[in-house]
Amino acid sequence: MTSPNMFFFLTDQHRVDTLPCYGNRIVQTPWLDSVTAEGTVFDRFYTPTAICTPARASLLTGEAPFRHQLLANYERNVGYTEDLCPEHRAFSRDLREHGYNVGLAGKWHVGLQRTAADFGFDALHMHGWHNPVDLPEYERYLSDRGLPPYRLTDEIRGTFPNGTPGNLLAARLDQGIEATFERFLGDLAIERLRQYAEEFHRDGTPFFLATHFFGPHLPYNLPAEYFDLYDPDDVELPPSIAETFLGKPPVQANYSAHWTFDTLSEETSRKLIAAYWGYVTMIDHEIGRIVDVARELGVYDEAAVFFSADHGEFTGAHRLHDKGPAMYEDIYRVPGVVRPPGGGPTQHRTEFADLIDLTATIDDLAGIDSERATDGNSLLPILRGETPEWRSDYVAEFHGHHFPYPQRMLVTDRYKLIVNPESVNEFYDLVADPYELTNRYGFPECEEIRDAHLALLYRRLRDRGDNFYHWMTSMYPVGGKDYDTSLSSFERHGS
Structure with missing residues (x-):
């Protein structure tokens, strides 16, 4: 070409x-x-x-x-x-x-x-x-x-x-x-x-x-x-x-x-x-x-x-x-x-x-x-009109403007998760609530799908090398610890 x-x-x-x-x-x-x-x-x-x-x-x-x-x-x-x-x-x-x-x-x-x-x-x-x-x-x-x-x-x-x-x-x-x-x-x-x-x-x-x-x-x-x-x-x-x-x-x-x-x-x-x-x-x-x-x-x-x-x-x-x-x-x-x-x-x-x-x-x-x-x-x-293998979710980030304010976002086909370490997290149903008016993060009926999104965001950040994931390791249900969270030689890998 x-x-x-x-x-x-x-x-x-x-x-x-x-x-x-x-x-x-x-x-x-x-x-x-x-x-x-x-x-x-x-x-x-x-x-x-x-x-x-x-x-x-x-x-x-x-x-x-x-x-x-x-x-x-x-x-x-x-x-x-x-x-x-x-x-x-x-x-x-x-x-x-x-x-x-x-x-x-x-x-x-x-x-x-x-x-x-x-x-x-x-x-x-x-x-x-x-x-x-x-x-x-x-x-x-x-x-x-x-x-x-x-x-x-x-x-x-x-x-x-x-x-x-x-x-x-x-x-x-x-x-x-x-x-x-x-x-x-x-x-x-x-x-x-x-x-x-x-x-x-x-x-x-x-x-x-x-x-x-x-x-x-x-x-x-x-x-x-x-x-x-x-x-x-x-x-x-x-x-x-x-x-x-x-x-x-x-x-x-x-x-x-x-x-x-x-x-x-x-x-x-x-x-x-x-x-x-x-x-x-x-x-x-x-x-x-x-x-x-x-x-x-x-x-x-x-x-x-x-x-x-x-x-x-x-x-x-x-x-x-x-x-x-x-x-x-x-x-x-x-x-x-x-x-x-x-x-x-x-x-x-x-x-x-x-x-x-x-x-x-x-x-x-x-x-x-x-x-x-x-x-x-x-x-x-x-x-060209083809249907290649493609990402099924999207990760975005923010670091602040007038003041530091770190955020990470995961969007899937229907849901959006936002992690705000110094505040409340957010979880939106983009189908039932396309204008994102209701934060469903704490809704009991959303717990399972919310936690699945937390785990998925965690994996995506680790795969990318975005160190934001360290905060998530201890704070959210993202799976068992599989690395030295103290970033030292005090813990053995997989302990």
Whole structure:
């Protein structure tokens, strides 16, 4: 197989239920609709951790967070490593070694000091979690075109527990679409695409071009055309807005207060979701512009196309915004759409898959050993419509954001187990309770299946080498002790 060109589109903090391919009947995403018509939608697609930097590092390296050790966003780092160690591989470097042009337009957010260029990307460095609207290149972009500077009106905020104004959640952007940072990113990607297409047609050099948008991450700062695109009256609030936090870890109620949910009116909550939907459509339009140019240049039809997100967003679900130490589907289940080179069967698949599987798939397409993505598996057999032997459960992890907060999660076909060492554990029946409102961990009728999940998670963590399992050895019914739990020479193996 010749090495195909690849387009990789990544959004930030993106709910699956904003997309028609996942059942939304209001939001317009014509570009993504065209990809799903020629590819695979993964209905159970996950992030290995619901926070930007660790998730993006996993995508880059093909390793779970506990392995690559980049565990927190630098803006809220609480003492963890702030950059990947040099020995960790990066698929981008491997692509370079295999003759690819490798480009990135947009968000990086993988560590503090080392940039995308350090990992082999052609890229304008953009740090941080939000649109860097003070970026000199963006300011020059506006000036050269006589476009207005970035300015916000109609800000939406709640009130912090201490009585001060809360984080900015959304605002109207006093710019036209042509002046948005998203248009700037689209133009950067198109500029790089033209260069790569020329080299591809001239000497056959394949390319991998990633466009990483900073949205629809909050705050949803949008021009009027998108801020007002959807009617708040058409918004159905998430059913889990009925969350009481009864029987849940107390940290969730604390996060709810931090994100000021209870200080917002229902009308405001609907407007926030409507604006979020507008953000999704705006990004879809910018991706469509890139694809249109790719078609004009004759480099799209035989290319592979990937679309995903680093993690999800609450938008009021569970009386929360943003993400945090709560391993709900809202933030762990993300879009996963892949069109193989030249297109493939139109299908929805239910296999558990994740961002690291995309890393393995990129490797496989480029002729690189996909096992270099240590914690992933190539999706190519599934994309071809085959039914390969595949994982029957999925493990995710979290290490903290504003403060250390270790968690591990196991999802099976019907159930979800979450281990919170300093708090109550959680156990959800995703069939009977799809919005995860009732923590069944302590229900007597769930004891047998819950304990089976504890034992399964324990085995999965031990097999991976994730030392979190040591806590589980003594605390939960995971089977007899079969190793020296003191990690010393005092006990004999098997005692």
